[in-house]
Amino acid sequence: MAAINRDDVAHLAQLAHIEMSAEELDRMAGELAVIVESVKSVSEAAGDDVPATSHPIPLTNVFREDVVGHTFTAEQSLSGAPDAYEGRFKVPAILDED
Amino acid sequence: MTDATLSFEEAMEKYDPVLGFEVHVExxxxxxxxxxxxxxxxxEPNTNVNEVDLGMPGVLPVVxxxxxxxxxxxxxxxxCKIAETCRFARKNYFYPDTPKNxxxxxxxxxxAYDGYLDIELADGTVFRVxxxxxxMEEDAGKLTHMGGATGRIQGADYSLVDYNRSGVPLVEIVTKPIEGAGSRAPELAKAYVAAVxxxxxxxxxxxxxxxxxxxxCxxxxxxxxxGRERFGIRSETxxxxxxxxxxxxxxxxxxxxxxxLDSGEPVxxxxxxxxxxxxxxTSGRAKSDADDYRYFPEPDLVPITASREWVEELRATLPEPPAARRKRLQADWGYSDLEFRDVVNAGVMDEIEETIAAGATPTVARKWWMGEIVGRAKNADVDPGQLGVNPATIVELNKMVEEGKINNKMASEVLDxxxxxxxxxxxxxxxxGLAVVSDDGPLLEAIDAALTAQPDVADKIRGGKVQAIGAIxxxxxxxxxxxADAGRVRELILQRLGVEG
Incomplete structure (x- = not known):
């Protein structure tokens, strides 16, 4: 697993529209590096003979019947949006970005 | 900028096309x-959603x-084979059509995997895809690009997002590379998507x-x-x-x-x-295999296992496949290939089947749907089945014609x-008041009037030129x-003039 550096964090922050100060970028790069390191140690423990696990409990087929439940109003849907227009989320131009 | 193209014929002389399709079905x-x-x-935008579709923190999906x-x-x-066990995965990307990233x-x-579909082309050639x-996956929200030119993403000032479509179940069907279609590639492409x-x-x-x-698609x-085996570089439209x-x-x-390729450049x-x-x-985003969606198993969902019993139960509910049904119906009805293809293309196969079930012969059902109803539907700009003709009407009209109560022209009027x-x-x-006139009295009057009006024609008929009778x-x-019943009129005219038919 590749290490995470400050540029990676800045790039992700831009994609996710999260504003981060230089100080925050430094701190986050350090914290994420620790997490990546920790995950790496798991990879070392699990050899080729250990199947990948996506869920800790051996459950299958947890289903829901096809019955309509609750919904939001447009107002509720947009209540946390930074910007909206005519009942829809308004987002910055897309192609200007990475 | 307009791209250069060769004529299709020249392209086919020089190159062999390989196709592939991804069809998304909602x-x-x-x-x-x-x-x-x-x-x-x-x-209304953003009303067919709840916290799961909007990707709120801490929510859990349920299949x-x-x-x-x-x-x-x-x-x-x-x-296809149905997987005994399969999982969902996260396909990670940053784009506002998904609020979850x-x-x-x-x-x-x-x-499902490793399947095939036999595609029948217009001339009956069968091509296996x-x-x-x-x-399985979920659909994304709908973006509308505002400002800039004609709603395209290029030059847009901002975009508006409606998440109503977000989370709609999709099945994406992916073909293996399709080789050997040659110049029929465009036709096969259309026929394949039509079949799916x-x-x-x-x-x-x-x-x-x-x-x-x-x-x-x-x-x-x-x-x-x-003659070359290795595939060329592909574009995805x-x-x-x-x-x-x-x-x-x-x-x-x-x-x-x-x-x-002719210019010597790589695609x-x-x-x-x-x-x-x-x-x-036109060119969109250049796509290299470096596109990394960082797929990983979805930790919020458990695997799906499809027991063989469940699969067989579902198989037992499948309707007759469309291609098999068409073959059966054509054989049952005795239509020629051309007649049957016209019926299919006109979109009245189901209607003819119902009409036959209601008691009409295949010939009568085809005559009514293709001869009378398809044209009217076209004028009204609706599907023939939507015009409002029910099979019982056709059976009744046809019975009246066969019994000589009305003629074909009247039947068409009655249908109106x-x-x-x-x-x-x-x-x-x-x-x-459309019944065929069968009482000879009024007919004889009309015949006499017509003979008097056209004496030269009457003479011709008397002289043996029976074919002149059409005018009378x-x-x-x-x-x-x-x-009037035209056959009866003819008999009466000949009688009147003392000529043998």
Whole structure:
């Protein structure tokens, strides 16, 4: 697993529209590096003979019947949006970005 | 900038096309793939959503059982194997059509794989298309690009997002590379997408309306010189959303690739956008295999296991496949290939089947639907089945004609009356006074009048030129406003003139 550096964090922050100060970028790069390191140690423990696990409990087929439940109003849907227009989320131009 | 193209014929002389398709089918479940919000097209934006569709923190998706069953049915109808166990995966990307920054999809464990579909081309040639996989995923929200030119993403100032479509269950059907189609590639492309659409509609698992995006096609095209085994570099034309457009887009890309290869340049592996107005494609985002979606198993969902019992239960519910049904009906009805193809193309196969079930012969049913109803439907700009003719009406009209109560011309008029809501055929015949005149009295009067009006014709007939009788028959029919039985009129004229028929 590749290490995470400050540029990676800045790039992700831009994609996710999260504003981060230089100080925050430094701190986050350090914290994420620790997490990546920790995950790496798991990879070392699990050899080729250990199947990948996506869920800790051996459950299958947890289903829901096809019955309509609750919904939001447009107002509720947009209540946390930074910007909206005519009942829809308004987002910055897309192609200007990475 | 307009791309250079070669003529299709020249492209075919020099190169061999290889195709591939990704067809997305929206399922018509009542609710979304992972949430209980309604799966409904065209409502007020951002109202068919709840916290799961909006990707709120801390929410958990739950799989729609009906969507799984529909997916298995699609897999079975495509002659696929159904995975005993499979999982969902996260496909990570940053784009505002998903509020979660990932799409829940399937990656290396599709629910269905290794299938095929036999595609019949217009001349009866059967071409086998191999299916690589059919996997489940969720649809994304709908973006509208504002400002800039004509709603395109290029030059837009901002975009608006409606998440009503977010989370709608999708099945993506991916073919293996399709080789050997040659110059029939565009036709095969259209026929393949048409066959997939017909199958999911027949299964009842999708509304299958291409104009609403229920069935969407991405078409991959590459060319290689004849005789070379290795594939050329492909382009992927996105969202080709009508059957006609699929055919045109494949044809155009073959012509464009051929021109690029002829110029000695390599084809660029990229996404192309189809433009219906100019019938051309333009370059989209360049796509390299470096695109990394960082797929990983979805930790919020547990695996799906499809027991063989469950699969067989579902298989038992499958309707007769469309192609098999067509073969059976054509044989039962005794139509020629051409007659049957016309019936299918006119979209009245189901209606003819119902009419025959109601008691008409196959010949009579075809005569009415193809001869009378299809034309009226075209004028009214509706599907023939939507015009409002029911099979019983046709059976009744035909019976009246066979019994000599009305003639074909009148029957057509009665049909107009039925469509205008004037009542049953019998009532309309009565109201409009349309019964065939069979009492010889009024007919003889009309015949005498016609003979007097055209004495030279009468003489010709007396002199043995019986073929001249048409003019007199015509006069009588005109006088009786078409309500006389032409055969009887002819007999009476000959009698009157003392000539042997």
């Amino acid at each position: 399922l018509n479940t009542k609710t979304k793939m992972f949430s209980s919000a309604p799966n409904v097209f065209g409502d 729609n059982k009906t969507a799984i069953e529909s997916s298995i049915k699609i897999g079975l109808a495509l002659n 990932f799409q829940t999809s399937q990656y290396d464990e599709p629910i 191999e299916i690589e996989r059919a996997h 659409r017909e199958i999911v509609k027949n299964l009842g698992v999708s509304d299958a309306k291409m104009e609403r995006g229920n069935v969407r 991405d078409a991959n095209v590459s060319l290689r010189p004849h 996105k969202n080709v959303n009508s059957l006609r457009a699929v055919e045109h887009a494949v044809r155009y890309e073959i012509q464009r690739h051929a021109a690029v 660029i592996q990229e996404t192309r956008h189809w433009h219906e107005d100019t019938r051309t494609t 009356g039925v469509l205008a809501g004037e009542g049953t055929p019998a009532e309309i015949v009565e109201k409009r 028959v015509g006069g009588v029919m005109k006088a009786t406003r078409g309500q």
